[in-house]
Amino acid sequence: MTAETPQAQVEEFDLIIIGAGSGNSIPSPMLADRRIAIVDDGERFGGTCLNVGCIPTKMFVRPADLARELRTGEHLGLRNAHVDLDWAAVRDRVFGRIDPISSGGEQYRATGEPNISLVREQVKFVAEHELITASGRRLRANNIVIAGGSRPRELPALPFGERVITNAEALRLESLPDRMVVIGGGAVACEFAAVFDAFGVAVEQLVRSTPLRGVDEELSEAYAAAAGWPMRLGVTVESATETESGLRLELSDGTELETDLVLAAAGRIPNTDTLDTYAGGFDHHADGRLVVDVYQRVLRGGVPADGIWALGDISSEHQLKHVANQDARIVAANLVASAAGEPLEANTLGPVPMAVFTSPEVASFGDSLADAESKGYDAFAVRHNYGWTAWGWALDDDTSFCKIVVERGSGALLGAQIIGPDAAILVQTLVQAASFGQTVRGLARGQYWPHPAATEIVENALLKAEEILDQDEAMAEAGE
Numbered sequence: 001m002t003a004e005t006p007q008a009q010v011e012e013f014d015l016i017i018i019g020a021g022s023g024n025s026i027p028s029p030m031l032a033d034r035r036i037a038i039v040d041d042g043e044r045f046g047g048t049c050l051n052v053g054c055i056p057t058k059m060f061v062r063p064a065d066l067a068r069e070l071r072t073g074e075h076l077g078l079r080n081a082h083v084d085l086d087w088a089a090v091r092d093r094v095f096g097r098i099d100p101i102s103s104g105g106e107q108y109r110a111t112g113e114p115n116i117s118l119v120r121e122q123v124k125f126v127a128e129h130e131l132i133t134a135s136g137r138r139l140r141a142n143n144i145v146i147a148g149g150s151r152p153r154e155l156p157a158l159p160f161g162e163r164v165i166t167n168a169e170a171l172r173l174e175s176l177p178d179r180m181v182v183i184g185g186g187a188v189a190c191e192f193a194a195v196f197d198a199f200g201v202a203v204e205q206l207v208r209s210t211p212l213r214g215v216d217e218e219l220s221e222a223y224a225a226a227a228g229w230p231m232r233l234g235v236t237v238e239s240a241t242e243t244e245s246g247l248r249l250e251l252s253d254g255t256e257l258e259t260d261l262v263l264a265a266a267g268r269i270p271n272t273d274t275l276d277t278y279a280g281g282f283d284h285h286a287d288g289r290l291v292v293d294v295y296q297r298v299l300r301g302g303v304p305a306d307g308i309w310a311l312g313d314i315s316s317e318h319q320l321k322h323v324a325n326q327d328a329r330i331v332a333a334n335l336v337a338s339a340a341g342e343p344l345e346a347n348t349l350g351p352v353p354m355a356v357f358t359s360p361e362v363a364s365f366g367d368s369l370a371d372a373e374s375k376g377y378d379a380f381a382v383r384h385n386y387g388w389t390a391w392g393w394a395l396d397d398d399t400s401f402c403k404i405v406v407e408r409g410s411g412a413l414l415g416a417q418i419i420g421p422d423a424a425i426l427v428q429t430l431v432q433a434a435s436f437g438q439t440v441r442g443l444a445r446g447q448y449w450p451h452p453a454a455t456e457i458v459e460n461a462l463l464k465a466e467e468i469l470d471q472d473e474a475m476a477e478a479g480e
């Protein structure tokens, strides 16, 4: 802007919410007396989870899982199960359901509430409480909620383009390629590899280290062994060359790989750079996330910046929707409390579960045994295989298992890792116990477990853990 260019007049609001993913849940009747601006630059309204993340991916996972189960059901006596998956039909069902929700939500925000203005463009900070939009509008508010999320990390050797795509493009492909390379070993890569494999694409997954790193070594190994598509571990792409029919990838192990399409899923980076939260003077972690305190207030010079809040991927160490939602609930409550001069609510919910809807499914919370030991816990782990329960016999399963990590003495549940069908549901029984401070003692025998449901896998792991605690106690009493 030159000296002669007149500056746009500042538009004043009581509250500006940047990001209409989890941020879109902040407005409520409690804030009906505030002039609110919701700012979002997404191609579709409603953020990552609704449009290109959790929800559509799982809507693809379901038919993929069904087809895989039928096709691989020979051992159960299923014969000649030939199942075709129709990509276009599945895709159109998914987005036929989701797109109207997105556009309906957008229309409601644009016209449905007199106190809310919707600003559909990119915005960035110019000062602690002031923003400028791409078209030059200047917005100011005493309270700003930063819910700008994250975006896929681009790899230098594989710039995004026609043949190198992200989750967003992958879900809406016009037609399926014959061959696809999936880069990464995280949740996105593992879920998409499983889906495209089931749809008949020749998938090859390239993992820099090990898949689902950070869960538990034994589980990561079991996952790599059980996944039904080729997975190369310990390799990266050094360079890529366009060929007539696709791309040739030169890999770090000296080999080459030809493919039609690359799906890059090498992590997500917070949108603090494009939002220029640095211009607001806020504190950032080394990876670019905003630093928040336990009340979700953004810090500036180590102390809470007045009226600046953040939630979800842009500030959280967990890039998970249930965490972003919880952050948003805290921010919503604290916007009301701070205006009323009441005490703020702390964000102190118990352990964070995560579930990866790949094949086989994986879920966990808390520490692996290695993590617990590195934190100084005197802990042990027990493992119970699905195949040791009646439900496992029904599945004819010999690869799935549940591990729980327990503190010696107290019997506190420090973590759990499950690989196998319905892992996401099973883990919640343990998350619930840990969240409400229940130890392993009495947990199995203090309630009924429907027989012969999959929950008996968890019940048996708990019984085993209790047995170890009893043995420890007996040894201590015997003075051993």
Ligand SMILES: Cc1cc2nc3c(=O)[nH]c(=O)nc-3n(C[C@H](O)[C@H](O)[C@H](O)COP(=O)(O)OP(=O)(O)OC[C@H]3O[C@@H](n4cnc5c(N)ncnc54)[C@H](O)[C@@H]3O)c2cc1C
Residues within 6 Å of the ligand: 018, 019, 020, 021, 022, 023, 039, 040, 041, 042, 043, 046, 047, 048, 049, 050, 052, 053, 054, 055, 057, 121, 122, 123, 124, 147, 148, 149, 150, 167, 188, 271, 274, 275, 311, 312, 313, 314, 318, 319, 320, 321, 322, 323, 324
């Ligand atoms: C493929 C995939 C699958 C996933 N599956 C799961 C799952 O099964 N379970 C789970 O718990 N989590 C899952 N996640 C993670 C989950 O989607 C995110 O943790 C969650 O959506 C983050 O919400 P958010 O509100 O922080 O950000 P978002 O929902 O990303 O919202 C941020 C919004 O801010 C807007 N914005 C950003 N910068 C600006 C700017 N400068 N100006 C204006 N607007 C801006 C963006 O357009 C966007 O709409 C998945 C993620 C991906 C990518």
Ligand SMILES: NC(=O)c1ccc[n+]([C@@H]2O[C@H](COP(=O)([O-])OP(=O)(O)OC[C@H]3O[C@@H](n4cnc5c(N)ncnc54)[C@H](O)[C@@H]3O)[C@@H](O)[C@H]2O)c1
Residues within 6 Å of the ligand: 155, 183, 184, 185, 186, 187, 188, 189, 191, 207, 208, 209, 210, 211, 212, 213, 236, 237, 265, 266, 267, 268, 318, 319, 320, 354, 355, 356, 357
């Ligand atoms: N079911 C779920 O809950 C779910 C599903 C999808 C995504 N998510 C969330 O979305 C976030 C993003 O997922 P993601 O899988 O993209 O990230 P991630 O951080 O989980 O995994 C990134 C992967 O990319 C690899 N990688 C990083 N840099 C690389 C490089 N230069 N070359 C090769 N490989 C590289 C890492 O080794 C890792 O395997 C995750 O944090 C996850 O919490 C959750």
